[in-house]
Amino acid sequence: MGLLGGLFNQFKKGLKRTQELVLAPMGRLLGLRRLDEAQLGELEDLLLQADLGVKAVDVLMARLRTELKGGADIDPKRVLREELLRLLRQNPAQPFRADGTQVVLLVGVNGVGKTTTLGKLAAYLKARDEAVLVVAGDTFRAAAIDQLELWAERAGVPVIRNQMGGDPAAIAFDGATSAKAKGTPWVLIDTAGRLHTKDHLMKELDKIRRSLQKVIPEAPHRVLLVLDATTGQNGLVQAEAFARTAGITDLVLTKLDGSAKGGVVVPIMERLKLPIAFVGVGEGVDDLVPFDAEAFVDGLLDV
Numbered sequence: 678m679g680l681l682g683g684l685f686n687q688f689k690k691g692l693k694r695t696q697e698l699v700l701a702p703m704g705r706l707l708g709l710r711r712l713d714e715a716q717l718g719e720l721e722d723l724l725l726q727a728d729l730g731v732k733a734v735d736v737l738m739a740r741l742r743t744e745l746k747g748g749a750d751i752d753p754k755r756v757l758r759e760e761l762l763r764l765l766r767q768n769p770a771q772p773f774r775a776d777g778t779q780v781v782l783l784v785g786v787n788g789v790g791k792t793t794t795l796g797k798l799a800a801y802l803k804a805r806d807e808a809v810l811v812v813a814g815d816t817f818r819a820a821a822i823d824q825l826e827l828w829a830e831r832a833g834v835p836v837i838r839n840q841m842g843g844d845p846a847a848i849a850f851d852g853a854t855s856a857k858a859k860g861t862p863w864v865l866i867d868t869a870g871r872l873h874t875k876d877h878l879m880k881e882l883d884k885i886r887r888s889l890q891k892v893i894p895e896a897p898h899r900v901l902l903v904l905d906a907t908t909g910q911n912g913l914v915q916a917e918a919f920a921r922t923a924g925i926t927d928l929v930l931t932k933l934d935g936s937a938k939g940g941v942v943v944p945i946m947e948r949l950k951l952p953i954a955f956v957g958v959g960e961g962v963d964d965l966v967p968f969d970a971e972a973f974v975d976g977l978l979d980v
C-alpha cells in the first residue's frame with residue numbers, strides 16, 4: 678500500500694467515532710445534487726457537531742449556497758473537500774528531518790498524552806533507522822519516569838533519567854550533552870504537566886531552553902504542544918495561551934480515536950496558527966500519524 682493509502686487508513690481508524698456519531702448521517706446529504714433549506718440546515722448542524730468550528734462552517738455553507746444559486750446540480754462532497762483542504766493546507770508542518778542533533782521538547786497540560794506521544798515518536802524515528810535518546814524530563818512523579826522507560830524499552834531506545842524530584846533543566850542538559858558527544862540525531866524530552874498558567878510554562882521552558890543552549894545553541898529545534906482531541910474546542914482558550922508562548926513550533930493532536938469531534942483540527946489550526954505535526958489515533962506504538970491534509974480530509978469524508 679502506498680504511503681498516502683496507509684495514512685488514509687490510519688486517519689479513517691482515528692475518525693471512527695466522528696464518523697459513527699456525526700458523519701454517517703451526513704453521507705445521505707452529501708450524495709444529494711440539490712439541497713433545500715431544511716437539508717442545508719441539517720448539514721450545517723452536523724458540521725458543527727463534528728466541531729469544524731463556526732467560522733469554517735460559515736464559509737462552507739456560503740459556498741454551497743452560492744453554487745446552488747447557480748441552478749445547476751452541485752456536488753456537496755467535492756465542495757466540502759476543496760474547502761477543507763484549502764483550510765488545512767495553509768500551514769503545513771516542517772518534516773522531521775535529522776540534521777545534526779535535533780532536540781524536541783514535548784509540552785502540554787497533564788494527561789493530554791505527552792509521554793505516550795514521545796514513546797510513539799521515538800519508535801517512529803527509530804523505525805527510520807535514526808538513533809534516539811529519550812530524556813525523562815517529567816521528574817515530578819515517579820510513575821512518569823517508569824512509564825517513559827517502558828515506552829523507551831518498547832521502542833528500543835536509551836533513556837536518560839535522574840531521581841524523582843530532580844531538576845528537568847539539568848537532565849535536559851545531560852541529554853543534550855550525551856547526544857552531541859555521540860552524534861545522536863534525536864533527543865526527545867518529556868516534561869511535567871503541571872503547567873497551569875502561561876507564566877509557569879514560560880518559566881519552565883525558559884529554564885530548560887537555557888540549559889540546552891549551553892550545549893546546542895539552536896536547541897530546542899522543535900517544541901511540540903500536545904493537545905487532547907476529546908476536549909474539542911473547549912480546550913482552545915487554554916491552548917491559545919500556551920501556543921502564544923515563545924517557541925512552540927508544532928501541535929500534536931492526541932486521542933482523535935476517542936473523540937467524535939474529529940473536525941476540531943480545523944478550528945485548532947486556524948485559531949492557533951500553528952501546524953499540526955502528528956495526530957494520535959490510539960494507545961499503541963504505531964498509533965501516531967504524521968498529519969497530512971489530503972489523507973485526513975479523505976478519511977473524514979469517506980462516508
Ligand SMILES: Nc1nc2c(ncn2[C@@H]2O[C@H](COP(=O)(O)OP(=O)(O)O)[C@@H](O)[C@H]2O)c(=O)[nH]1
Nearest residue numbers: 787788789790791792793931932957958959960
Ligand atoms: N485512545 C488514545 N489514548 C491516548 C492517546 N494518546 C495518549 N493516550 C492515553 O492518554 C492517557 C494519558 O497519556 P500520557 O501520555 O500519560 O499523558 P501525559 O500526562 O501528557 O504524559 C494514557 O492513558 C494514554 O494511553 C491516543 O492517541 N489515543
Ligand SMILES: [Mg+2]
Nearest residue numbers: 791792815821
Ligand atoms: Mg507524562
